[in-house]
Amino acid sequence: MKQLNVHSVMAFILWGGCALFLAGCSHQITSPSHIKFVNEQLSFVVEGNTAYVSGVLGHESKQELSRFIQKNPNISTLALVDIQGSLDQQATMETARLIRRLKLDTVIVRTGYVVSGGVDLFLGGVNRTIESGAGVGVHSWLDMYGVDPQELNMADPIHATYVNFYLEMGIPERFYWFSLDASPPERVYFLSPEEIYDFNLVTF
Template identity: 35%
Template sequence: MTLRLASITACLALLASCGAYYTPVSFVAQGDQIIASGTIDETTLSAFEEVTAQNPEARTLVLQYIEGSVDDDANVIFAREVHRAGFDTVVPSNGLVASGGTDLFLAGNRRVLQPGACVGVHSWAGSGLVATDLPEDDPEHDRYLDYFKDIGVDEEFYWYTLFAAPADSMHWMTTAEANRFDLSTKGAPALGSATVCDER
């Protein structure tokens, strides 16, 4: 894993105050698409509302590089709005979603993973809590379980992510794993390899 991605992963997973280590999500409209790159934080929803108001014809959110979030609550609030607004989500062949970015991708009405796309998952930790140390009925899980229920994703995906990799690491999903959880509504192509994704 590159130093940059390792630093981002550890920082995001622990919900630390990342400061200069992350760039908030920015949106660029291109025709009927909105291209998104950056890290989800408390400013993301308002930036999304601004670009969609200016581009009402846009119905596809292209997730070019969304490495995660620094605020889990802001992440699920934003992703719910993407779902409510009926957006499709796409990760392009040279794109990457990880952690909260993967959760955001799942908010799409239709979801497309292009060949070579990178999709990363891991557990979470923060405020002295480690997800895998908590019993399944602990209310700390509800933020995520409620979100997946709201967008129509099987909660088994959530439990899978907790054990796919620890909070300070990242597991890059295989095509078989993506198809197991119906990540793409049309079936997943060959996804990016761990070597490629770690360098992206």
């Protein structure tokens, strides 16, 4: 039986500022295949009750966030500046669940972005806000062994892991299937404001 961690390496850095923050646009941007993650951890900058978060989600992200909140118990909001993706999707899901258990809110800041697993992190927020000009990028996953999710049976347990996570976060199942079809793994599709609202990514 396939395990979720076999496709832990499935995130791509969004390269450059580009014109990807154009309001109302949804489009793809190619990520150069030679780009590597140089900082496989999160960084936090505290300002009042808000922590500004950047970096790459990795195997220790849940522990990093837990330690940070223990040292900063006044934090109520995680402001996502540039979450470039995930190296371990299972760990990313557990980090999002921790955000929900801690009753933290999430916001993607103006001209900030979340990509791939970064979107899942954002979904952990009890209250979720996306500021004008922010980017939300999705694509199909790909595991290190080249397993193509499009070739898996729809009833495969790997699909169920994702679907159950989204339902747990209050996101419709169709968001998962949309993400698979929106873009291949080597590219990123940025959602339009209409798609963001249609999939309930923000709360009211």
